Amino acid sequence: MSLDIDGIGIAFGGIKAVDDVSFTARPGEVTSIIGPNGAGKTTLFNLVSGVYRASAGRVRIDGQDVTGLPGHALARRGMARTFQNLQVFPQMSALDNVMTGCHMQEKSNLLADLLGLASAHRETARSRDAAMAALQRAGLAELAHRPASEMSYGQLKRLEIARALVTGCTILLLDEPAAGCNAVETREVDDLIHAIAAEGKTVVLIEHDMRMVMRISSHIVVLDQGRKIAEGGPEEIRNNPHVIAAYLGAHGAAEAEAAAHV
Amino acid sequence: MAGQGTTTAPQESGREMQARTEPARRRVIGPGLRTFLIFAVLVGLGALIFPSSYFYRVGTLVWINTLAVTGIVVLLGYVGLVSLGHAGFFAIGAYATAILPNYGIPSPLAMLAGVALAGLLALAVGRPILKLSGYYLAIATLGLGMLIWMVLSKEAWLTGGPDGMVVSGMNARNLFKMVGLKLKSAEAWYWVAGFAAAIGAAIAVNLAGSPSGRALRAIHDSDVAARSLGVDVAKAKSRAFVISALYAAVAGALLALANGYITPETGGFMHSVEMVTMAVLGGASSVFGALVGALILTALPQVLTVFADYEHMVLGGIMVLTMIAMRRGLVPFIVDLWNRRKS
Numbered sequence: 001m002s003l004d005i006d007g008i009g010i011a012f013g014g015i016k017a018v019d020d021v022s023f024t025a026r027p028g029e030v031t032s033i034i035g036p037n038g039a040g041k042t043t044l045f046n047l048v049s050g051v052y053r054a055s056a057g058r059v060r061i062d063g064q065d066v067t068g069l070p071g072h073a074l075a076r077r078g079m080a081r082t083f084q085n086l087q088v089f090p091q092m093s094a095l096d097n098v099m100t101g102c103h104m105q106e107k108s109n110l111l112a113d114l115l116g117l118a119s120a121h122r123e124t125a126r127s128r129d130a131a132m133a134a135l136q137r138a139g140l141a142e143l144a145h146r147p148a149s150e151m152s153y154g155q156l157k158r159l160e161i162a163r164a165l166v167t168g169c170t171i172l173l174l175d176e177p178a179a180g181c182n183a184v185e186t187r188e189v190d191d192l193i194h195a196i197a198a199e200g201k202t203v204v205l206i207e208h209d210m211r212m213v214m215r216i217s218s219h220i221v222v223l224d225q226g227r228k229i230a231e232g233g234p235e236e237i238r239n240n241p242h243v244i245a246a247y248l249g250a251h252g253a254a255e256a257e258a259a260a261h262v
Numbered sequence: 263m264a265g266q267g268t269t270t271a272p273q274e275s276g277r278e279m280q281a282r283t284e285p286a287r288r289r290v291i292g293p294g295l296r297t298f299l300i301f302a303v304l305v306g307l308g309a310l311i312f313p314s315s316y317f318y319r320v321g322t323l324v325w326i327n328t329l330a331v332t333g334i335v336v337l338l339g340y341v342g343l344v345s346l347g348h349a350g351f352f353a354i355g356a357y358a359t360a361i362l363p364n365y366g367i368p369s370p371l372a373m374l375a376g377v378a379l380a381g382l383l384a385l386a387v388g389r390p391i392l393k394l395s396g397y398y399l400a401i402a403t404l405g406l407g408m409l410i411w412m413v414l415s416k417e418a419w420l421t422g423g424p425d426g427m428v429v430s431g432m433n434a435r436n437l438f439k440m441v442g443l444k445l446k447s448a449e450a451w452y453w454v455a456g457f458a459a460a461i462g463a464a465i466a467v468n469l470a471g472s473p474s475g476r477a478l479r480a481i482h483d484s485d486v487a488a489r490s491l492g493v494d495v496a497k498a499k500s501r502a503f504v505i506s507a508l509y510a511a512v513a514g515a516l517l518a519l520a521n522g523y524i525t526p527e528t529g530g531f532m533h534s535v536e537m538v539t540m541a542v543l544g545g546a547s548s549v550f551g552a553l554v555g556a557l558i559l560t561a562l563p564q565v566l567t568v569f570a571d572y573e574h575m576v577l578g579g580i581m582v583l584t585m586i587a588m589r590r591g592l593v594p595f596i597v598d599l600w601n602r603r604k605s
Contacts, residue, residue, distance in 0.1 A: 051486060071489035080490065087487035089480050091547075100480045104492035106473035110501060113472030114465050116294040120472045127473070167491055 001062040001170045008057030017043045019226040030203045032213045035223035041206045050074045080169035082160035090149035101163040102127035138162040153180030171202045210255045294468035305456030318448040325455035327556035329462045331540045333509025339546035341502045342482035344400045346534045347407030348510045351380040353529025355511030356518040360429040369432035373515040380511035388503040415526040426525030429518045451520040463549040545591025
């Protein structure tokens, strides 16, 4: 499903953290949001996913207005996300974390859950299978029974991706999924995101790793001080003088250039 | 915010990792039934060693408190919500069981009505006050408990006022007589209370491992993340609040019947604090924590009457030390010790 952001904005105490940002993310594509720290990227995610309430603008999923819906209602319309500052469930095992992502597919009712009826066990068993498969896909299967509190930052980032995937989402917002990952892990995350998009999901990515962004994005939106300063394909963004001045700088441009030749 | 302090994974020995990654053993009996059986054995053990009716009466109190505290475990341990007003729900169950038989309603129905009333009240007030969190929720529930306590102590025509009231009606002895067992009243109530606590524990354990329970535990750690996975956080919190109120009300109804007498203090602030303290002392994350907390804080004052003047000091001292040395409560502390020794 396509995600349309139309003139969205929010102000905190008179400061416009996000101001009149519009773009469209399409199914089967990776749309990346880049920009310097404090540009409003994560705030934008929080607006789109219903954590904050937008003071201006609209969010549409496949043309349907979903502006102002609470987070769980957006999740039911197929939106899932990961968090920059990690929102895992540290008291649970990795497996339980991901199983929680199956919540919307679980059909047992509260009474069956309380009485331990067969239907509750069946749903739990099904969620366990789905969660194991997602952990496998994220390269975390051997850590399934570890408490999340004992996993590394990079592993937790991937745990969040697995958890978002099992929701059965069609739109996936990824907030710095490769942060804390080493080069090998970054490559794995890169492949994973690529595969997710190839399944026809709409992927929106916030990422500072320019090599990764240039490699997997079909479309890039550049934010600076809450405003969109550029938008286009990787090639276009790499050569845009505004973007180089505001964000990429000489070093970033070189990295992006290098990525183009990988 | 959840997820802090999780940035580095401690290096572990290979063997330890091996143990951790093994899938959970397949069990023939489910966790709920297993918990019920463990509780049943403990109830039976008590009956085996108790020398007098006095012990049975204290034992009955332990099980009734365990039941009430299991409700706190669901609310505080699973979802992470603090209520300082649960004695109010406890008292609603107790007073309905005391009052309604005076109007010709049989005790079992009176109990049921009291429990239903507590559940409905929790449902009605839950939605608005559960929007609050942390201290604010604690204060709001405290206010709710106070209101209930005030009604109970002021409406003397109905509740007997501060002096409390006699509870007439059902005696558990008759239940056992029906199946040909002759028990003393104190013994009969002990078995009934123990059975209720075992059922309550099994239900709470079932919940923990179920889809609904995972959603509740998710809210405990991060409500933002829970919401992003489609969990209706307000609804889930409200459900947990109602469930825990039902636990308290059933426990209150049992206490009224077993004691044959109740006072407004069953709904007082100190009783609410006591319930939360039991949960925290034993370990709010499990029903066994509820049992251990209830056991210690019910039995210890009986033992400490020997020290009369120092009773509160000793109790307070134990609490302070527990919180300093084992913040997650006794049961998780002991389980950790056990696991460490095994590996």
